[in-house]
Amino acid sequence: MKSLNRFAEPVYCIMRLLVGLMFACWGAKLILGLFGGTPAPPKPILILAGWIELVGGLLIAIGWLTRIAAFLCSGTMAVAYFLVHAPHGFFPIANQGELAVFYCFIFLFIFFYGPGRWSIDELIQGKTSSSP
């Protein structure tokens, strides 16, 4: 089974790309009004969250300043979960917070794992940012 690990890095890169882009979509919805937009003009805290989602999502997708972006995004999603979703019920599947939990933990993992071998960070820094 170990031969599968050879392909872990490319798959990690694709996963980072897709997760980052889907996350950026939420920012685009809040800030740029794409994908249906928001019904009411967002509150200041939502505008901040929107910019973190949009910029952070794109940075994670292309793997540039990955760890910083992932740390900020993970924190944003933790706040979103406890502020918005947690009051609605205990189970994430019932309180609509499933995606917030996902994003929070996947970005936490990305923060610790690093940008991986296939990323802008790796191109810029060469040796220092490569994951084991």
Added chain:
Amino acid sequence: MNALNRYADLVFCITRLIVGLLYACHGGQKILNFPPGGHGIPPGAMGMIGAWVELAGGFMIAFGFLTRLGAFLAAGEMAVAYFMVHAKMGYFPIQNHGEPAVFYCWFFLFVFFHGAGRFSLDALIFRKTAATAV
């Protein structure tokens, strides 16, 4: 920043646990009616298979038992779910409600290739063969 990588395997274990349990919740809603709020098992053989893959696969991934097998089945099921159910409802995952499906699919595909990691039942049972190269 490389010092952070020391904890990557531990965080991977936590992420795998949380995502696996969230996934098992979908199967649990269908089969066991727990957590409450489900709609029962979808009609047809595919609905039944899907529900069991979600429940069993989710727990296998969560606890890291036969992780790669569970992750492969779960990723495949989510790909089918996305293209059969969600892709018809729109192009962007954010609009066709397929975002969790995409997310599960790619995360489990990564788990399939990356392996269970050091903190898993697989690593305990098959000490030498299943531990990932770190």
